Amino acid sequence: MPTVTSSEAPAVRKRRAGRILTQLRKLYPDADCALTHTNPFQLLISTILSAQSTDETVNKVAPVLFKRFGTPKKLAEAPTETIESVIHATGFFRQKTKSIQGAARAIVSEFGGQVPDNMDALVTLPGVARKTANVVLGTAFGKNEGVVVDTHIGRLATRLSLTWTSKDSKDAVKIERDLMATIPRKEWTFIGHALIWHGRRVCGARKPDCAGCSLAKNCPSASTFDQTNAPAKSKKR
Ligand code: SF4
Numbered sequence: 001m002p003t004v005t006s007s008e009a010p011a012v013r014k015r016r017a018g019r020i021l022t023q024l025r026k027l028y029p030d031a032d033c034a035l036t037h038t039n040p041f042q043l044l045i046s047t048i049l050s051a052q053s054t055d056e057t058v059n060k061v062a063p064v065l066f067k068r069f070g071t072p073k074k075l076a077e078a079p080t081e082t083i084e085s086v087i088h089a090t091g092f093f094r095q096k097t098k099s100i101q102g103a104a105r106a107i108v109s110e111f112g113g114q115v116p117d118n119m120d121a122l123v124t125l126p127g128v129a130r131k132t133a134n135v136v137l138g139t140a141f142g143k144n145e146g147v148v149v150d151t152h153i154g155r156l157a158t159r160l161s162l163t164w165t166s167k168d169s170k171d172a173v174k175i176e177r178d179l180m181a182t183i184p185r186k187e188w189t190f191i192g193h194a195l196i197w198h199g200r201r202v203c204g205a206r207k208p209d210c211a212g213c214s215l216a217k218n219c220p221s222a223s224t225f226d227q228t229n230a231p232a233k234s235k236k237r
Pocket of ligand 1: 159160202203208209213214215216219222
């Protein structure tokens with residue numbers, strides 16, 4: 001088993017990251033975004049709605065919203081109370097209504113009705129920070145401009161020691177910077193999807209299944225979890 005430490009040299013870390021990527025490619029060749037969408041606008045709105053919610057809930061709510069207000073113009077002009085009512089189940093519905101309607105209005109007024117395809121423009125939209133912009137750029141436009149860092153990816157990057165400047169799995173800025181320094185650019189979108197899938201199936205927040213994990217040989221945390229707590233079966237969805 002290779003020796004892995006949090007203070008490993010960058011070249012050693014990159015080689016280990018390469019082995020992790022190889023395993024993730026084998027495990028999840030079809031890793032993709034779980035939010036149902038047919039265009040960049042739908043993905044943008046669904047990603048904003050997914051904050052503090054679940055993909056399952058958003059995938060139930062968003063089609064109802066898009067059936068009534070399926071374009072930036074329609075959403076921009078929709079009655080605010082109606083949007084709040086439709087997206088209520090995703091939580092924080094008032095703030096999310098402000099964000100998605102504000103984004104729709106800005107897309108209409110500033111970008112000719114088209115979701116912009118670059119980071120600088122996307123982060124000017126209400127409710128859109130780097131994480132949401134990375135989701136849209138990577139998944140809807142096929143552009144590797146950064147790495148999405150959500151709770152799953154933050155947790156796994158920390159456990160796998162793919163971040164070293166951050167000891168806090170919630171420090172998305174540092175974690176993204178470390179991942180970008182370690183993972184080849186062409187893999188930035190894939191590793192986001194794959195780490196989310198692995199976090200949901202094997203490396204859960206409370207009970208990582210290290211004994212059944214294909215990444216264990218390259219994971220510095222593999223021996224730190226009490227295996228008596230490991231789940232009998234991997235949780236899949
Ligand atoms: S070995 Fe354990 S901590 Fe490391 S990625 Fe696998 S499940 Fe997570």
